[in-house]
Amino acid sequence: xxxxxxxxxxxxxxxxxxxxxxxxxxxxxxxxxxxxxxxxxxxxxxxxxxxxxxxxxxxxxxxxxxxxxxxxxxxxxxxxxxxxxxxxxxxxxxxxxxxxxxxxxxxxxxxxxxxxxxxxxxxxxxxxxxxxxxxxxxxxxxxxxxxxxxxxxxxxxxxxxxxxxxxxxxxxxxxxxxxxxxxxxxxxxxxxxxxxxxxxxxxxxxxxxxxxxxxxxxxxxxxxxxxxxxxxxxxxxxxxxxxxxxxxxxxxxxxxxxxxxxxxxxxxxxxxxxxxxxxxxxxxxxxxxxxxxxxxxxxxxxxxxxxxxxxxxxxxxxxxxxxxxxxxxxxxxxxxxxxxxxxxxxxxxxxxxxxxxxxxxxxxxxxxxxxxxxxxxxxxxxxxxxxxxxxxxxxxxxxxxxxxxxxxxxxxxxxxxxxxxxxxxxxxxxxxxxx
Amino acid sequence: xxxxxxxxxxxxxxxxxxxxxxxxxxxxxxxxxxxxxxxxxxxxxxxxxxxxxxxxxxxxxxxxxxxxxxxxxxxxxxxxxxxxxxxxxxxxxxxxxxxxxxxxxxxxxxxxxxxxxxxxxxxxxxxxxxxxxxxxxxxxxxxxxxxxxxxxx
Numbered sequence: 001x002x003x004x005x006x007x008x009x010x011x012x013x014x015x016x017x018x019x020x021x022x023x024x025x026x027x028x029x030x031x032x033x034x035x036x037x038x039x040x041x042x043x044x045x046x047x048x049x050x051x052x053x054x055x056x057x058x059x060x061x062x063x064x065x066x067x068x069x070x071x072x073x074x075x076x077x078x079x080x081x082x083x084x085x086x087x088x089x090x091x092x093x094x095x096x097x098x099x100x101x102x103x104x105x106x107x108x109x110x111x112x113x114x115x116x117x118x119x120x121x122x123x124x125x126x127x128x129x130x131x132x133x134x135x136x137x138x139x140x141x142x143x144x145x146x147x148x149x150x151x152x153x154x155x156x157x158x159x160x161x162x163x164x165x166x167x168x169x170x171x172x173x174x175x176x177x178x179x180x181x182x183x184x185x186x187x188x189x190x191x192x193x194x195x196x197x198x199x200x201x202x203x204x205x206x207x208x209x210x211x212x213x214x215x216x217x218x219x220x221x222x223x224x225x226x227x228x229x230x231x232x233x234x235x236x237x238x239x240x241x242x243x244x245x246x247x248x249x250x251x252x253x254x255x256x257x258x259x260x261x262x263x264x265x266x267x268x269x270x271x272x273x274x275x276x277x278x279x280x281x282x283x284x285x286x287x288x289x290x291x292x293x294x295x296x297x298x299x300x301x302x303x304x305x306x307x308x309x310x311x312x313x314x315x316x317x318x319x320x321x322x323x324x325x326x327x328x329x330x331x332x333x334x335x336x337x338x339x340x341x342x343x344x345x346x347x348x349x350x351x352x353x354x355x356x357x358x359x360x361x362x363x364x365x366x367x368x369x370x371x372x373x374x375x376x377x378x379x380x381x382x383x384x385x386x387x388x389x390x391x392x393x394x395x396x397x398x399x400x401x402x403x404x405x406x407x408x409x410x411x412x413x414x415x416x417x418x419x420x421x422x423x424x425x426x427x428x429x430x431x432x433x434x435x
Numbered sequence: 436x437x438x439x440x441x442x443x444x445x446x447x448x449x450x451x452x453x454x455x456x457x458x459x460x461x462x463x464x465x466x467x468x469x470x471x472x473x474x475x476x477x478x479x480x481x482x483x484x485x486x487x488x489x490x491x492x493x494x495x496x497x498x499x500x501x502x503x504x505x506x507x508x509x510x511x512x513x514x515x516x517x518x519x520x521x522x523x524x525x526x527x528x529x530x531x532x533x534x535x536x537x538x539x540x541x542x543x544x545x546x547x548x549x550x551x552x553x554x555x556x557x558x559x560x561x562x563x564x565x566x567x568x569x570x571x572x573x574x575x576x577x578x579x580x581x582x583x584x585x586x587x588x
Contacts, residue, residue: 067448070478114480118530131534134541142542145480152478 026410027257028391033399035392039257040384040414053374058084058343058365062168065361065376071114074107074155075354077168078229079361079376084170086243087348087365088341095334096172097230099158102327103165104228104352105320106154109192111355112275112313112320113151115415116199117144120310123412124206140202143195147317150192154324157185172338182328189325196318197293203310204297211394212304215386216268217277220353226285226319227278229352234281239265243349246360252377263382270385273357274417275312276303287326290319306390306416343369354379356418380418387417439470439491439588444532446476451505451556451569454576455495458554461577462495462584470588479535483544491548493584496532498553506572508579509553514545550587552580 027039049068056064061080066073078100085092092100117140118130127133134141157177159165167173218239222231234240241249252261265271283291283301294301299311345367351360357379364373391413398409443459446452456474463472470493473485486492498509511518518533530538532551539545554576558566565573 114530118480129534131537131541134538138542141538145483148480149484152481 026391026414028395028406028410030395030399035395035399038388038392038395039255040388040391041258041260050374050376053363053371056371058087058363058369058371059170059341061363061371061374062170063166066165066168068376068378069354071111072107072354072356072359073165074103074159074168075352075359076361076376077165078104078352079350079354079359080363081168081170082229082350082352083243083348083361083363084365085341085348086350087346087363088170088344090171090339090341092172092339095332096176096338098327098331099173099176100168101228102154102324103158103168105324105327106151106158108320108355109151109317109324110148110155111151112317113144113148113199115355116203116310116313116317117141117148120313120415121203121206123415124203124208124310143198147192147195147199150188150195150321153185153188157181169338171341172336174337176333176337178333179331182331186325186328189321189328193289193318193321193325196314196321200293200311200314200318201297203314204299206310208305208307209394210305211307211390213306213390213393215276215304216265216271217280218265218271218273218358218382219277219281220351220358221281222285224285226282226323227353229350233351233358235265235271235277236280237268243351243360243362244347246349246351246377247362250360250377250382252381258384260381260384261377262385263377264385270389271382272386273379273382274309275316275355275357276306276309277357278353279303279312279315286315286319287322289322290315293318306413309416343367356380357383383417387414437489439493439584440486440489441466441470441472441493441495441584442482442485443472443474444476444479444482444494444496448563450558450560450562450564451499451554451566452497452559453563453565454497454554454556454569454573455552457565457573458495458552458577458580461573462581465581466584470584479530479532482532482535483539483542486546486549487544489546491587492546492550493580494532494549494551495580496551496553497556497559499556499559503555505555505557505566505568506576507555508576509551509555510583511551511553513549513551514547518551548587550583552583 025041029037049065053061053064061084062077065076065080068076122130122133125133130141155165158167160167167175216235216237218233218235220227220231221234232240232242239249249266250263251266252263255262280302294315303312343365347364349362351358359379360377362375363371365371391410394413398406441459441462443456445455447456459472459474475481475485513536518536536545556569
């Protein structure tokens with residue numbers, strides 16, 4: 001921890017949030033009791049992967065892009081296969097599309113549960129980490145671990161393995177299950193449904209700081225279903241586009257303090273993707289079990305408080321389990337595991353919903369299917385500007401606190417948004433300068 | 436009593452982070468009938484499932500303390516002592532090994548005997564190959580850990 005301080009300027013430096021899943025750092029400058037600058041510095045490897053993808057066969061994208069993130073490999077696989085299928089005029093429908101939703105459910109359950117129990121809950125219960133929390137809340141932590149494992153079991157079942165699954169391909173899957181194969185998942189998912197309900201009730205009892213912002217929420221919106229991998233890109237402030245229009249409306253731009261590009265809506269500015277955005281724009285499509293539980297705990301249909309994102313994630317876990325059970329119940333094995341694909345020179349665009357938000361992919365391939373251009377915009381980049389603005393607004397109310405109290409507030413605030421950044425935000429140093 | 440279990444930990448796409456995996460693979464060729472082997476890549480929380488119902492477990496991971504030569508072997512008896520921060524830094528695992536061990540200890544899910552080996556590495560970039568120095572040290576590291584396993588099992 002580094003500290004520099006005089007009476008009127010504070011500079012908070014949270015050094016090195018550095019891994020693929022969200023390494024970076026945080027810098028906050030306060031002068032004359034006003035937040036002057038907030039810089040969330042994230043070093044996003046997708047730039048490297050984009051270069052790595054050029055010259056590779058289009059069929060390799062799901063396996064290569066899955067390596068970008070250990071928490072949400074399915075999101076990268078899904079955005080890449082959808083983009084390639086759009087480029088090659090292929091539509092994956094019916095039970096194959098349902099299996100894609102199923103494997104995405106597994107990722108949401110595992111990723112959200114990791115964040116809820118291991119990273120976020122300790123903040124609200126006054127513990128420095130989940131290990132200390134486990135001493136007083138062992139049953140809850142064990143419930144979280146088992147719930148996460150239930151999500152992992154879907155990933156293993158459908159993807160071949162939990163981390164960086166290998167069964168997803170452009171056009172469908174390499175191998176698909178028989179109906180009877182699902183028996184191994186059902187009992188645990190039924191337990192997980194009850195555990196998810198308990199999770200929602202548990203986190204809804206936490207004390208939440210009062211902070212709200214009038215966000216521009218951006219997420220996929222599907223006419224009938226809560227979104228995973230299909231739907232239009234919409235916002236609560238008028239954005240309504242298809243993925244191939246993403247670059248027309250969303251601008252990526254460089255900031256001096258970060259290797260990662262930030263994003264903004266050209267007409268308006270910062271926006272937020274992720275669970276709060278999905279929930280706000282798609283509440284009506286949630287199954288009754290989720291909506292009824294939200295009503296039971298008095299949770300609104302529209303949440304503007306990022307601290308309460310833990311409740312939204314918990315509701316999404318319940319949704320993903322219910323969705324999984326519904327998909328399994330209705331499953332009939334398709335005749336083929338994948339639709340045939342023939343390469344041609346073309347462009348493809350897709351956006352799907354990673355656990356932490358909208359993940360956009362754009363590819364251009366030549367007549368032989370060799371990738372000429374790849375552009376990947378991860379959710380962390382898209383929400384980065386909003387997070388910086390939010391933190392500046394939030395800290396303004398705590399400006400008089402000593403640095404030792406401001407730092408944990410910064411860390412907790414960042415953990416509201418993204419499990420990957422949250423992981424990295426545990427490695428913090430603080431520099432505080434007053435002038 | 437269940438067979439002892441050796442778990443190789445690491446990420447084969449992160450340079451020296453694959454050292455634990457590679458040493459475990461080499462040991463499996465030599466000790467495959469004596470002890471069981473398992474591998475854990477990236478999600479260290481899986482360790483609690485992998486080692487459930489085991490009494491003796493050897494964990495082999497890569498670490499980066501910056502204080503030792505590449506190939507130096509850190510050794511800790513995790514069932515007796517708290518794991519130092521060398522296993523918390525530069526981890527490419529979402530929840531690091533030290534946290535999983537401490538969490539397991541808290542929840543009563545730590546095996547009776549857990550020997551943790553940390554192989555000092557230096558290069559943790561996104562690439563498939565170990566550093567040349569690590570490659571040169573692997574057989575020596577494998578031999579040392581093999582002798583240790585023989586002493587215990």
